[in-house]
Structure formats: structure tokens, C-alpha cells
Amino acid sequence: MEALHETGVTVHPATPDRTVGGVLPRWVALPESTDEVAALMRVSAAHDLAVVPAGGGTKLGWGDPPERCDLLIDTRRLLLGNGSTVEHSAGDLVARVSAGLALDVLDSTLSRFGQELALDGVPRTGTVGGMLATAVAGPRRFRYGTARDLLIGITVVLADGTIASSGGNVVKNVAGYDLGKLFTGSYGTLGVITEAVFRLHPIPADRRWITVERVSQAGAGHGTAALVTELAAALAEPSAIELDRPDPLGAPTLSALVEGVAAGSRAETLRRLMDGYGSALITAEAPAWWAVPPGADVLLELRVPPAAAHLALRAVAARGLPARVRGSVASAVLRVALPADVGEAAFAGFVTGLRDDLRELGGGLTVLTAPPEIARRVDRWGPSGALPLMRRIKERFDPDRRMSPGRFAGGI
């Protein structure tokens, strides 16, 4: 299209590997600056083009398929104003990064200074922007929080091409609304994230994992539940407490991570605690399943109040499907994987039934990814009393519904 080319940004026809939830965009643009993104968005506004921002494409199948998608904005060539992809202020433990930066590149830049962005459980080939837009987080959320907790500034381009920033370069800052919170987990429905500023942490001096395979379910305290409670309150302060249950009828494996100085002796303390539930092993390496999603094709996320995690596990088992559960059990954010061939009816039944069970427990369920064939009739997001407010936000930010339309909760 003429007008897109006139922006001077590299634009070419989309190839099939760039489909978004099965929808093939018409063009892919590769802007190199926030200003170029703004130029693309202005053209899109003038020509009523629907836009989906994308990074490494590791989660383009997440969320609902967009109602339409004319232009895919690939952020991977984006640079900061100074022409770089990372501005690292080591002394301040802060980094400003381009949204298109791959996490593994960021990791290696920061690690030279003994620092890190304390967010795991995200594919390192993915981009910063993609991680923010989907709000994924891994085991260490128990100690460090999730992306929203570590993000201290953001720059976005809105549907009409307006460039807006909030927050800044300092960790402590309460000036103005925090647009970073709104955009984290917004699945590209409010605008394009082009820059992010993060609070960093020193890389821990040492790490140990303490693992119990097949946690004994005997005794008064429901096994898993009691152990998780003890670990979460342990004065040795684990940074993460993860569970893996490969099959609904089997006992789960539990693993805790301790980080920092004296990790070895703190791990020893936890080992003694965990030994009561099976035989606990200390390792310097993470278990193979650690921070890896339990599956790729059909993946759900369950969230309940922490003490209800074991009840959520029981609810999953009671559904009778071969579901693998894995996740941050002390934070009660669990991922469930189902076989790709689960079938439309069984899948719908599983989601609706489990969602009702979880609601009873004060929680909820999101379908992160599932092929459209089985998820067509399923509400991937679940109900929320705040949906009317969310719709009003969307109307203000994107009145023409051109940003990833239909990809998000409630058809937003």
C-alpha cells in the first residue's frame, strides 16, 4: 500500500509464518524508532487498518484470534532515541530497553555487570514488548513479583499515532497515572509498546534447588498443601516454590529455590523441612521442568488465593482429562496443559467446569493458547466484574477498534 510505503518504513507483504491466531495480516512493517511506529499508526488510522504489534512471535497464538489484521508491526528492529537497544544505568540498577529487544540479548548485556531483570519463565527468544503485553511470569514471581512490579516506565504509541510515556527512570515515582500497569497484559489492544524501563536486581551470589519427588499425601495436613504452606512461611526465604504434576492421578513433585549468600546452608534447612514429605534432594541446577510451560498447544492458566492451590489441583484431577499441571504453587498461579487432540466438546467442558470450580475458590482461569478449532465457542478469559470499565478504557484508547480487535477479554 502506497501510504504505508510513504512513511519510509520497511513494509512487505506478510508471509504465512506471521499469522496471528490463524489470521494472516496483509503487511508486515519493521519500524526502527518510536517515531516510525507513530507514522505507521497515523497511516493506519487514516486508512482504517487493523494493527497487531508483535515481537518474536512466540505468543502470537495467545488470546483470541483478532477479528481482522491488516498490518503487523514487528518491533524487533526498534531502537531507543539514542540509536541503541539498551541504556543500562548499572549504578542505579535500572535499564531502559527497546520493546523489540530479545530477552536473551538483554540478559547478556546486564549480566556483564552482575545484574538481571528478575523475570523468568519467559522464552528468552521472545521480546521485552511481547513479555509485557502478555504479562507472563515464572517461578521467581514469589519473591520479585511479575513484570508489572518491575516495570518503572513505559513509552507507547496509541491507535491514532500519539506517543505517550509514563513513569520514568527512577524506581520510586508516583507522578501521574501508571500507564505501564494498564499496558502490561493488554495483548496489544491499547497501543504499541515501544520502550520500557525496568528496575533490576543483582544476580544472586548462589542458588540451590531442593526437590521432593512424589510428595507424600499422607498425614493430617494434605501433604502438598501443608508443605507449600511451610515453605512459603520458611525463614530461609525461598525465592520460588514450584510444583509439577505430570498426571492427574499421580503425586506432584515440589521444588523450592533459595538464592543469595548462604544458599547452601539455607537449602539444608529447607531440605530438613521437606524430608518429612518424601526424600528431598539439593541440587545446584534446576529440575528439567523448572520454568518450562507444561505444554505448548493447549495451555491454561489458573489463579486462586494461595491456600486454595491444592483444591485447584484436586479440581483439575476431578475433570478426568490427562492434564499436566505445573507452576508457582505458593503464589497459586498454575499452568495446565492438555493434549492437542483433546477435542472441542471435552475442552469446552473442561474449561467451563473448572472455571466454575475455581470461582468457588475465589479464583479464575484463562485459556492462554488453544487452537481455534477447539476454542471457537469457549470464552478464553472468563468473566470479570470490571469488564464494563475495561470496555470504557478500550473505547477511549482505541475508539475505532483497530488495535488487535477481539483478541482480549470480553471481545475487546
Place this chain on the structure above:
Amino acid sequence: MSAKTLDEPARRFEELLGPGSVITDPVRLRTYECDGLTHHRATPGVVVLPESAEQIAAVVRICNEYGLPFVARGAGTGLSGGALPRTDGVLVVTSKMRRILSVDVPNRRATVEPGVTNLAITEAVRDLGYYYAPDPSSQQVCTIGGNVAENSGGAHCLKYGFTVNHVVGLEIVTPDGDIVELADVDSGYDLLGTFVGSEGTLGIATKVVVRLSRLPETVTTLLAAFEDIERGGRAVSAIIGGGIVPAAIEMMDALAVEAAEAAVACAYPEGAGAVLIVELDGPAEEVAHQFGEVTRICRENGAFEIRVADDPVERAAIWRGRKSAFAAVGRISPAYIVQDGVVPRTALPEVLARIDGLSREYGIRVANVFHAGDGNLHPLVLFDDAEPGAGERAEIVSGRILDLCIEHGGSITGEHGVGVDKSRYMPKMFSDDDLDTMQLVRCAFDPRGLSNPGKIFPTPRLCGEVPGVRKGVHPLVESGQAEHF
């Protein structure tokens, strides 16, 4: 709006809440004319003291009927004029909503009404081995509702974060009077995180679910005295650079120490040009190791005296001077302005030197108390209000300090909020587009601009109608599982 136009709504409030919960008497109204920033004053049109979310929702709906602005107020300790009332509107005070609704240790959370004080939460759970981490110095009186509105921090937020990192659920009354729950387990936009820190402009929090933190195994507090601020500052940089994240690192300069001494006889080391307080907490072995590192770093950077506290009594003695600092400057100066700005920590030495320069240039003393770990400055700008022109000069110095923060890539407020006090500085930190975009959020929540108007933003945005071109039909809508907007 004349007082008369408020007569009818006031009567409606009385019917709703009972006469004892509505204040219209001019003398009693004056109790509420300002918050902790006492030079901004306005007598509220009416004050209401509701006891439940339903009552607040009903009050807000009546406000909507009459187009009346409303302002929420907790304890009124805010330092940016956030709770400054409207003479033509309603002040909604949460002081009758002070119940701790539940303490749920297995889930590590407590559910409280908005008028509960920050400290009351910790007191309710301390014996169970838990506490509520954000600890503003005003924690004995300030309310959790105010904390949510301001995203309050405290000395320990360096390691543990701010209110927003510890609130897992909210019940709010929206600006048009609906009761809505925002929870971290919900899918969709993070409206919970968006609401926290919105300074009462997106509605009123009626219930707050906070995360409780485990009391650490060990706490060690250390006080180090340096000849001057530069040396203290270098020690701070070396501690952070060494990969240590203390629970708190606080610094006071000579003038602030002098004030604290005059007020509470804290007996900090004599001749100190800077006093550094470092608190380490966590597993015993980790703390022991870090303590060794921190003392070594302080010595290497010229600390001439180091004191250590291992128990609560000694710890309180170390903190006494720091905690009294704000009030204490009253002992050495008839009047003062408390400033709140942030700079990247690495810019601290230069910014402090420039503040010193400003102080000389204008003949205005500045006592520096600050959260050194995160670069949050609280300069206390001292002046004699009896001296002609001194107040104006102090205002200039105070404003120029904010300019310095902005120039160094920092912020005009680290924890006290924008309120009415700093809205005019917002355009220095943010572009018009930034501010307009933030106001899109405001318009979504509060299209009529009734919830705490005149705060944060220098110029309100007219929300108007959204044109809204609607396209396509989402399958969920088709199947009747969702309604379209």
C-alpha cells in the same frame, strides 16, 4: 455554587446516613479544610461519614444527580493537598470504616476497610509472625485508603516495594456510583494497578485486600557517621554496587541531625556531617554476611563511628532521630517546606551539591533527609515566616529543587503525590500528549470529572463523547457469551 444549592443534597445525605453522619455546621466543617499540606485550605461544602460501600455508592450517585464534585479523605496526612476539599462539593471521610474484616494467614492476606490505619494491620498480624510491608512514617495515623490512593512507600520500600506491590484486591465505588471489585486473579486489564496511585481521581476504595509478609528471621540495624555527605553517598553507592539490597538506607545531613538532636536527643555521633542508617533483614546467615560487607564498606568510605542494633529497643534508638526529623525541624526553624523529589541514585552527590548552592544563593537553609537507596530526597526548606520575603524565597528554592530532579531524569514526587501542590510541575516532567493519554484513563472512569477534580492534572481534559466506529462482530458476542461495547 452557593451553600444553598447544597441544602437539598445534604438533606438527602442525612436521610441516607442519619444526621450524625453529615456535617454542615461551618465551624465543624473547618476541621476538614486542609490535609497535611496546611497552606492549601478550602472549607468543604458538606462532609459525610459513611459506614459502608453501599452508603458511599449512594452518596456518589446523589453527587452525580446534582453534578457535585466529591473528594475522599482518610486521615488527612497527605502532603500534596490530595484531600483538599471543594467548597462546592462533598468530602467523603472514611473514619467510620475502620474494621479489619478478615485476617487470613494461610492466604497471607488481610481484608480491611479503607479507614483502617496502616499500622493497625501490622499490629493485628504481628503475633502471627506477619506484617504489612509498606511503612510510611505516618503509619500510626494514615489510612490504607490514603495509602492506596497515593501508592505510599516508606523507609523499607527499597527492598519490599510500594503499596501497589502489596495490594491484591480492591473494592471500589466508581465515579458514577457502581461498586466494582478489582482482583489480581481476574483476567483483563490491570485496573487494580491502575487504580493504586490515582490519588482519589478514579473513585473511592471501599475495601482493600493486602498481602501480608512474613516477619524476617533477623533484623540488624546499623548507624554510620561520616564527616560529610559525599563520603556517606559513596558508601551508599558501594553497598548497592556490591549487590546488597538492604531493607532500608536512610541518610541525614548535619542540619537534619542537629534538628533531631534538639527535638528528641537522639545522641547521634557528634561532629557527623552525615548519618547513614542501614537496615538489613532476612535469613540470619545472609544478614550476618551482608552486615560484614556493609560495615567494611562504610569504614572504607570514611565512617568514623558505627553503631549496631540487634534488638528492638536499640533499633528504635537508632531510628528515633530519623523518624522525628520532619517534626524536629520545627525546633530549629519557625517554618519549613517538606519537599519530595527523586533523582537516580548516582546523581545524588551532584544534586546535593547543587541544593547546597541554591541554599547559599537564596540565603535559605535546607536540611536533607532522604531515602538514599532509591534517590528519594526529602529536603526540608527552612525559613522564618516573620521575615519579609523569606517564604517566597523558600518557595523558589523548593521549586528549583524539583527542577534539579527533572533535569537529572528523576521525578517530582517519590511518595507524597502530585495533588494540587505539584500539578503545575507535571508539564515539566510530561508532554501534553503524555498527560492527555493519562487523562483518557480518567475519562474512562470518570467522564464527568466529579471524583477529586483539580488534582494531578494542570488542565483537565474535556472527556466528551467517544465517536466509536464499531466494526465486525466478535464470535463471543454472536454466541451470546459476551456483550459488545
